[in-house]
Amino acid sequence: MKPSLQREQPPERGRVEDHPQRAATFESAAAGAPLPPHTAALRKAASSKVQRAKNTLGSPHPDDDQLDYEALFERAGYDFGLSRRSFVKTLGAGLLIAVSLPALGQESGSRGRGDFFGSGARTLGARIHLGAKGSITVFAGKVEGGQGARTELSQAAAEELRVPVSRIQMVLADTGAVPNDGMTAGSRTSPGTVPSVRQGAAAARELLITFASHQWQTRRAEVQMLNGKVTEIDGKRSLTYADLAKSDDAPKLFAQAIPSDVELTSVADWKVLGKPAPRPNARDIVTGAHQYPSDIVRPGMLYGKILRPPAYGATLTDIDLAPARAMHGVAVVRDDQFVGVAAPNTSTAENALAAIAKTAKWSAPQQQPSSTELFDYLRQHAEEGLENPFAEEIAGTKVLRRNYDVPYIQHSPLEPRAAVAEWSENHLTIWTGSQNPFGSRRELAQAFHVSEDRVRVAIPDFGAAFGGKHTAECAVEAARLAQGAGKPVSLRWTREEEFTWAYFRPAAAIEAEASLDSRGRIASWHFININSGPNAVDTPYAIEKAHCRFVRSKPPLRHGSYRALASTANNFAREVFMDELAVLAGTDPLDFRLTHLENERLRAVLVKAAEAFNWRKNVKRADGNTGFGLACGTEKGSCVAACAEVEIDHAQKTIKVRRVCEAFECGAVLNPENLRFQIQGAILMGLGAALREEIQFADGRILNASFGKYRVPRFDDVPDLDIQLVGRPDLPSAGAGETPIIAIAPAIANAVFHATGQSVRALPVRLM
Amino acid sequence: MDASVSFVLNGMPQTVVTDSDRSLLEVLREDLHLTGTKYGCGEGQCRACTVLVGGKCVPSCLTSIGDVAGMDVVTIEGIAGAWDLHPVQEAFLAEGAFQCGYCTAGMIMGVVGVLKKNPAASETDVLAELQKHICRCGSYAKYLKAVRGVLAKNT
Numbered sequence: 001m002k003p004s005l006q007r008e009q010p011p012e013r014g015r016v017e018d019h020p021q022r023a024a025t026f027e028s029a030a031a032g033a034p035l036p037p038h039t040a041a042l043r044k045a046a047s048s049k050v051q052r053a054k055n056t057l058g059s060p061h062p063d064d065d066q067l068d069y070e071a072l073f074e075r076a077g078y079d080f081g082l083s084r085r086s087f088v089k090t091l092g093a094g095l096l097i098a099v100s101l102p103a104l105g106q107e108s109g110s111r112g113r114g115d116f117f118g119s120g121a122r123t124l125g126a127r128i129h130l131g132a133k134g135s136i137t138v139f140a141g142k143v144e145g146g147q148g149a150r151t152e153l154s155q156a157a158a159e160e161l162r163v164p165v166s167r168i169q170m171v172l173a174d175t176g177a178v179p180n181d182g183m184t185a186g187s188r189t190s191p192g193t194v195p196s197v198r199q200g201a202a203a204a205r206e207l208l209i210t211f212a213s214h215q216w217q218t219r220r221a222e223v224q225m226l227n228g229k230v231t232e233i234d235g236k237r238s239l240t241y242a243d244l245a246k247s248d249d250a251p252k253l254f255a256q257a258i259p260s261d262v263e264l265t266s267v268a269d270w271k272v273l274g275k276p277a278p279r280p281n282a283r284d285i286v287t288g289a290h291q292y293p294s295d296i297v298r299p300g301m302l303y304g305k306i307l308r309p310p311a312y313g314a315t316l317t318d319i320d321l322a323p324a325r326a327m328h329g330v331a332v333v334r335d336d337q338f339v340g341v342a343a344p345n346t347s348t349a350e351n352a353l354a355a356i357a358k359t360a361k362w363s364a365p366q367q368q369p370s371s372t373e374l375f376d377y378l379r380q381h382a383e384e385g386l387e388n389p390f391a392e393e394i395a396g397t398k399v400l401r402r403n404y405d406v407p408y409i410q411h412s413p414l415e416p417r418a419a420v421a422e423w424s425e426n427h428l429t430i431w432t433g434s435q436n437p438f439g440s441r442r443e444l445a446q447a448f449h450v451s452e453d454r455v456r457v458a459i460p461d462f463g464a465a466f467g468g469k470h471t472a473e474c475a476v477e478a479a480r481l482a483q484g485a486g487k488p489v490s491l492r493w494t495r496e497e498e499f500t501w502a503y504f505r506p507a508a509a510i511e512a513e514a515s516l517d518s519r520g521r522i523a524s525w526h527f528i529n530i531n532s533g534p535n536a537v538d539t540p541y542a543i544e545k546a547h548c549r550f551v552r553s554k555p556p557l558r559h560g561s562y563r564a565l566a567s568t569a570n571n572f573a574r575e576v577f578m579d580e581l582a583v584l585a586g587t588d589p590l591d592f593r594l595t596h597l598e599n600e601r602l603r604a605v606l607v608k609a610a611e612a613f614n615w616r617k618n619v620k621r622a623d624g625n626t627g628f629g630l631a632c633g634t635e636k637g638s639c640v641a642a643c644a645e646v647e648i649d650h651a652q653k654t655i656k657v658r659r660v661c662e663a664f665e666c667g668a669v670l671n672p673e674n675l676r677f678q679i680q681g682a683i684l685m686g687l688g689a690a691l692r693e694e695i696q697f698a699d700g701r702i703l704n705a706s707f708g709k710y711r712v713p714r715f716d717d718v719p720d721l722d723i724q725l726v727g728r729p730d731l732p733s734a735g736a737g738e739t740p741i742i743a744i745a746p747a748i749a750n751a752v753f754h755a756t757g758q759s760v761r762a763l764p765v766r767l768m
Numbered sequence: 769m770d771a772s773v774s775f776v777l778n779g780m781p782q783t784v785v786t787d788s789d790r791s792l793l794e795v796l797r798e799d800l801h802l803t804g805t806k807y808g809c810g811e812g813q814c815r816a817c818t819v820l821v822g823g824k825c826v827p828s829c830l831t832s833i834g835d836v837a838g839m840d841v842v843t844i845e846g847i848a849g850a851w852d853l854h855p856v857q858e859a860f861l862a863e864g865a866f867q868c869g870y871c872t873a874g875m876i877m878g879v880v881g882v883l884k885k886n887p888a889a890s891e892t893d894v895l896a897e898l899q900k901h902i903c904r905c906g907s908y909a910k911y912l913k914a915v916r917g918v919l920a921k922n923t
Contacts, residue, residue: 145868146866146867146868146869146870146905147867148867276864278864279864282861282864282866283853283861285866285869285872286853286857286860286861286866286872286873286876287804287844287845287848287853287857288802288803288804288805288843288844288845288873289804289845290869291803292803292806292870294803294806294807295797295803297801297803303798345790345794345798345799346794346798347787347789347790347791347794412904413868413870413904414806414808414814414816414868414870414871414902414903414904414905415806415808415868415870416807416808461868461869462868462870463806463868463869463870464867464868464870464904464905466904492807494810495808495809495810495811495814673864677864677867677907677910680906680907680909680910681867681905681906681907682906683906684906684908685904685906706809706811706813707808707809707811707813707814707902708811708813712902712904713906713908714899714901714902714908715895715898715899715901715908715911715912716895716899717908718908718909718912721909
């Protein structure tokens with residue numbers, strides 16, 4: 001992604017020398033330490049940046065399909081301070097569930113683009129700050145939730161600046177300090193923000209070279225750049241980034257836009273990128289010193305609890321707040337349907353909440369579907385017809401028709417939503433775990449009817465998200481409590497709240513119908529995703545008559561994005577359907593796919609996975625207790641294929657995944673260790689969704705809102721893992737946090753299918 | 769009812785005056801500002817909150833502060849030496865064995881606890897304990913490598 005440079009505003013940063021303190025301040029914020037009290041100057045700098053950021057919302061971008069990320073989730077819709085009526089969609093009241101997002105995957109207007117892509121760094125100084133004593137601080141709007149952004153962005157800057165990674169101070173995701181690089185979603189850090197950071201760093205490097213050649217009155221060709229230093233070829237004189245920072249021209253130079261034509265280091269010459277690098281704050285993780293959002297403490301801070309309705313759709317009709325108000329040190333806040341307490345510690349807050357919850361009277365919730373009738377409900381409420389346009393042509397040929405059901409699941413990151421809110425003179429500062437710092441700022445500003453320049457959102461490295469933390473509901477709740485209490489408030493959702501009130505991965509009802517021609521090739525293909533989204537709904541196989549589409553329905557639960565969005569559901573259904581078609585055609589599943597695959601990149605990973613797994617030899621070993629399956633797919637500019645071996649215990653009705661071989665290709669690899677890690681994590685997460693994960697609900701209540709009832713993968717689930725990276729240094733780097741998840745569930749399902757002969761029609765996979 | 773509870777925390781005597789029913793996790797985090805121990809579920813299912821009490825791994829979310837009176841309590845903040853990390857911390861650091869890292873302190877305490885109980889513990893022993901832990905990022909394979917690194921140095 002290129003920053004829109006033409007909208008550059010006059011620089012507002014002062015002399016470069018002024019910056020070190022500021023940079024240090026923001027670094028500590030991004031690393032998780034609380035911000036010091038705001039100085040007027042700090043506030044001014046932050047607010048002017050905010051105003052500039054607004055200007056580019058709405059700039060068109062070619063990758064509009066990525067907007068699904070912004071459009072898919074439903075915000076809580078908190079609205080404080082104006083009309084009572086506007087409060088109907090709150091989480092606290094639970095009415096939200098009936099209100100589905102109007103334009104799933106199609107939200108138009110500037111909001112989505114602004115949130116998703118951001119506006120980038122308007123000046124070189126907004127991206128990189130050089131300290132007069134040699135510090136190098138890089139600013140980026142991405143967040144670190146375990147996916148490796150902090151490491152890879154540091155590597156990107158170090159590569160172009162020609163310095164070791166340890167020289168880079170990386171400030172992430174503080175809206176008062178960093179450029180708006182968009183949401184951390186859609187696997188966009190690698191293809192978008194890494195190049196932006198490289199561009200800025202390369203521009204700074206070129207400035208130093210130019211600076212030196214002017215100083216020495218030599219030609220650029222007669223100086224060399226090594227280890228953060230420009231040296232004359234004859235080695236007599238040298239200059240550093242600190243010298244550049246101290247020069248009179250520095251403020252002006254860093255106030256310039258980052259040139260779009262600056263030369264980036266070619267992949268063949270990479271010395272820092274393309275290699276493993278430790279996470280810069282790794283030591284703080286193993287010592288427990290790193291402060292996650294739930295660890296932030298502010299002076300005088302209280303701990304909050306929110307009153308939740310007993311079921312989705314129940315509204316509060318009466319409550320007596322007196323019992324909580326009578327408790328020492330407890331602040332009680334009621335704003336229509338919003339009721340919460342804040343107390344000096346969590347137990348006191350829980351006791352206070354329990355005391356008033358006993359007095360609460362709720363309207364009976366409206367009747368709502370339960371998980372046992374979910375898929376019929378979604379099909380009945382499909383907003384468009386589901387008919388196959390090839391229906392007449394396929395009469396008389398070999399035809400297969402299947403329905404697939406993919407349930408709601410929860411991201412359940414190990415750190416539930418958490419936020420600390422602090423007001424001072426109508427300015428709000430938030431520390432929270434979110435993938436969407438600038439979107440959170442807007443959500444907060446809207447909820448409290450303040451301008452965005454009065455809200456600052458800082459995102460310390462936090463305890464994971466997997467697509468599940470795009471919204472700011474917890475931060476808004478904390479801010480409302482803090483406003484009422486007149487003190488900073490930390491609100492940490494419980495695991496049960498996270499399971500119940502966070503948005504879910506959408507459930508999908510999928511309909512597939514295909515016909516084979518006389519040679520056993522697919523003649524027509526009809527594939528519809530009802531409710532969960534359009535991602536990977538198109539088939540990657542070469543089929544002349546293909547009709548694939550996404551149809552909205554009426555989701556009974558609040559849903560949003562998930563790792564790889566709907567492609568987990570669509571890829572599962574398509575790849576399982578492919579295996580059934582292969583059986584119908586009398587062909588091996590690998591050959592059947594290769595017959596239909598023209599996409600060379602996808603073919604390459606499929607062949608690689610099959611070879612490494614020894615597919616052709618293994619499939620002959622299959623029996624009723626052991627099965628082998630494979631699947632592939634492409635999404636977000638990368639390609640994946642997985643082979644799985646399962647062992648089935650028919651008596652216990654259990655499926656054990658013994659072995660997984662996954663091949664993955666995402667262009668030039670930025671950090672192979674981190675990439676393998678992301679793939680491992682995606683395989684495990686996909687395995688959980690394949691075998692067990694499923695939200696059960698009835699009468700507006702989640703029935704398995706705990707790790708005791710909703711089992712996620714543990715140590716004994718880990719299969720033998722063989723990860724094959726397919727190198728394509730000639731291609732631009734694509735992100736890798738998502739796509740590696742999309743092949744694992746269908747590979748497991750196909751292995752079960754081939755072992756048992758029973759076709760798999762739903763996730764999680766269950767034995768008959 | 770507030771009570772005075774005395775125990776040994778990371779090698780130092782500690783007294784808190786508080787409701788003795790409050791969880792050890794909450795008191796560690798909110799009163800004593802030791803936030804390395806994490807809340808993950810509140811039901812002992814994820815073990816992000818693992819600490820050692822009397823040398824044994826316990827989920828601090830299910831342990832009341834009253835229960836640790838007179839006991840020896842060790843948290844993630846208390847295992848490193850003055851200059852060096854604990855060997856288990858070293859191994860996890862060397863392996864880069866975490867993604868978001870939120871479960872890491874609990875995992876490390878789990879391994880430390882098993883080895884404290886039995887310095888000659890096998891991989892099976894360690895995994896039996898770690899089976900109680902959840903890493904939602906799915907870093908298990910790397911954690912296993914880190915554990916093997918610890919055990920290899922142990923023999």
